[in-house]
Amino acid sequence: MSPRLVAVSNRISSVRGAPLAGGLAVALVDALREKRGLWFGWSGKTADQSTDTANVSQEGDVTLATVDLSQEDHDAYYSGFANRCLWPLFHFRLDLTGYDRAHFEAYQRVNRRFAGALSPLLRDDDLIWVHDYHLFPLGSELRRLGVTQRLGFFLHIPFPPRELLTTLPQHRSLVRSLFDYDLVGFQIEDDVKRLASYVEQDLGGTVGDGWMEAFGRRLNIRAFPVGIDTARYHDFAFSSHGQREYLRLREFLRDRDQIIGVDRLDYSKGLVRRMNAYELLLESQAAAHGRITYLQIAPISRGEVAAYQDFRRELEQHAANINGRFGQVDWVPIRYVNEAIPRRRLAGLYRASRVGLVTPMRDGMNLVAKEYVAAQDEKDPGVLVLSRFAGAAQQMRDALLVNPYDTEEVAGALEQARTMPLDERRNRHHKLMEGLLRDDVSDWRRRFLEALG
Numbered sequence: 084m085s086p087r088l089v090a091v092s093n094r095i096s097s098v099r100g101a102p103l104a105g106g107l108a109v110a111l112v113d114a115l116r117e118k119r120g121l122w123f124g125w126s127g128k129t130a131d132q133s134t135d136t137a138n139v140s141q142e143g144d145v146t147l148a149t150v151d152l153s154q155e156d157h158d159a160y161y162s163g164f165a166n167r168c169l170w171p172l173f174h175f176r177l178d179l180t181g182y183d184r185a186h187f188e189a190y191q192r193v194n195r196r197f198a199g200a201l202s203p204l205l206r207d208d209d210l211i212w213v214h215d216y217h218l219f220p221l222g223s224e225l226r227r228l229g230v231t232q233r234l235g236f237f238l239h240i241p242f243p244p245r246e247l248l249t250t251l252p253q254h255r256s257l258v259r260s261l262f263d264y265d266l267v268g269f270q271i272e273d274d275v276k277r278l279a280s281y282v283e284q285d286l287g288g289t290v291g292d293g294w295m296e297a298f299g300r301r302l303n304i305r306a307f308p309v310g311i312d313t314a315r316y317h318d319f320a321f322s323s324h325g326q327r328e329y330l331r332l333r334e335f336l337r338d339r340d341q342i343i344g345v346d347r348l349d350y351s352k353g354l355v356r357r358m359n360a361y362e363l364l365l366e367s368q369a370a371a372h373g374r375i376t377y378l379q380i381a382p383i384s385r386g387e388v389a390a391y392q393d394f395r396r397e398l399e400q401h402a403a404n405i406n407g408r409f410g411q412v413d414w415v416p417i418r419y420v421n422e423a424i425p426r427r428r429l430a431g432l433y434r435a436s437r438v439g440l441v442t443p444m445r446d447g448m449n450l451v452a453k454e455y456v457a458a459q460d461e462k463d464p465g466v467l468v469l470s471r472f473a474g475a476a477q478q479m480r481d482a483l484l485v486n487p488y489d490t491e492e493v494a495g496a497l498e499q500a501r502t503m504p505l506d507e508r509r510n511r512h513h514k515l516m517e518g519l520l521r522d523d524v525s526d527w528r529r530r531f532l533e534a535l536g
């Protein structure tokens with residue numbers, strides 16, 4: 084029998100219902116369903132006290148094991164060290180990074196708790212796959228408890244340059260914890276190179292093809308760009324849900340072309356500059372007034388973190404200003420929506436949109452870019468405008484690649500996308516789909532688990 088897959092991530096979601104917004108949950112649900120695995124993580128609930136034993140339940144073929152966190156642990160570990168410190172630092176935003184030793188201690192404490200609750204559930208032949216920046220130290224904590232099974236770690240977000248990483252007082256401890264895993268996966272080759280440079284220059288370690296040595300240990304490490312379930316996502320767009328959504332939106336839009344953006348409300352996604360680019364397009368292309376419209380779906384994320392609250396206010400103001408400046412009685416230039424839309428409905432919305440606008444300032448991968456392309460009608464596909472600084476840009480060379488800091492370039496790409504001839508749209512779409520069908524989520528999972536097992 085093949086070994087059981089045990090996936091561990093901070094956030095888990097229902098396997099049956101629509102997963103929460105966020106690419107990690109989406110990628111893992113698909114993997115676990117196929118592998119009949121165990122998924123361990125935070126329940127998403129805060130309680131009087133953090134729990135030390137997991138609550139285990141079954142959803143179809145997948146076993147879910149969850150622990151609650153106390154408000155204090157949640158605030159210091161998740162909102163604190165993970166999202167006030169590691170998230171901005173790893174997205175190259177030193178200006179937003181908070182350094183707080185108490186938060187780091189809570190981060191270690193919660194990882195220790197997770198290890199204690201997980202280890203009694205493990206079987207001898209399990210393959211354990213830990214996910215993301217919340218859980219760097221989990222491998223070391225499991226090893227401390229005597230866990231000898233194969234342990235893999237995948238980082239869904241970018242890895243920062245050594246000049247930024249070393250501003251973190253605990254940089255050495257964090258990287259040391261990677262060396263307790265048997266295999267580490269990053270999204271793209273550039274992330275691996277950034278860690279390699281740290282290992283050589285700051286640790287005096289050695290780097291080879293697919294491995295690194297430091298702390299007297301050897302680590303296997305490679306890029307495994309995460310994919311989507313391309314064929315299934317395409318079907319979503321044409322299923323009854325997707326079709327209903329598509330027809331409803333097309334009726335509403337009439338002959339207007341829609342630009343769509345779908346992002347958690349996160350400063351890394353480049354939403355303010357994106358709106359600037361749209362504003363510039365409206366300034367420079369009077370002919371586009373009343374002919375195009377921009378739908379930005381932006382579900383609220385990490386709303387308890389101050390940087391997210393500030394950013395939300397700024398964005399709301401911006402959208403309102405653009406609508407006030409250019410809007411007409413029968414035309415709203417931007418529709419800005421905080422509601423989280425289920426994935427099946429999203430597929431229909433993507434399909435109804437002439438342009439997919441994905442312009443993060445920095446992003447581990449960005450699954451929305453992939454989903455937008457997968458949802459298109461190959462006979463009349465829309466065009467993807469994609470930031471060079473999303474991991475997805477390494478694979479999606481036939482999108483219109485832009486520098487999100489260059490407002491003029493993004494505005495120009497929007498105009499190019501809006502007016503692109505059918506032949507060129509089909510040609511670009513065809514090449515993008517070939518890549519997405521080949522490097523899909525099951526290929527990602529298979530390659531990682533084969534390398535681990």
Ligand SMILES: O=P(O)(O)OC[C@H]1O[C@H](O[C@H]2O[C@H](CO)[C@@H](O)[C@H](O)[C@H]2O)[C@H](O)[C@@H](O)[C@@H]1O
Pocket residue numbers: 094104105106107108110215216239240309384385446447448449450
């Ligand atoms: O759990 P939250 O704090 O609500 O955040 C949602 C998830 O966001 C991040 O997703 C990343 O993973 C994607 C899939 O690999 C990737 O496409 C994207 O670029 C990343 O930002 C985060 O890494 C997850 O841990 C969060 O659950």
Ligand SMILES: O=c1ccn([C@@H]2O[C@H](COP(=O)(O)OP(=O)(O)O)[C@@H](O)[C@H]2O)c(=O)[nH]1
Pocket residue numbers: 102103104105106107109345346347380382422423424425426429448449450451452454
């Ligand atoms: O209203 C929404 C917004 C987003 N998503 C999903 O959340 C994921 C976002 O993943 P991505 O890699 O683009 O970014 P992340 O949020 O993980 O940083 C994608 O699968 C989206 O389809 C969703 O289901 N509903």
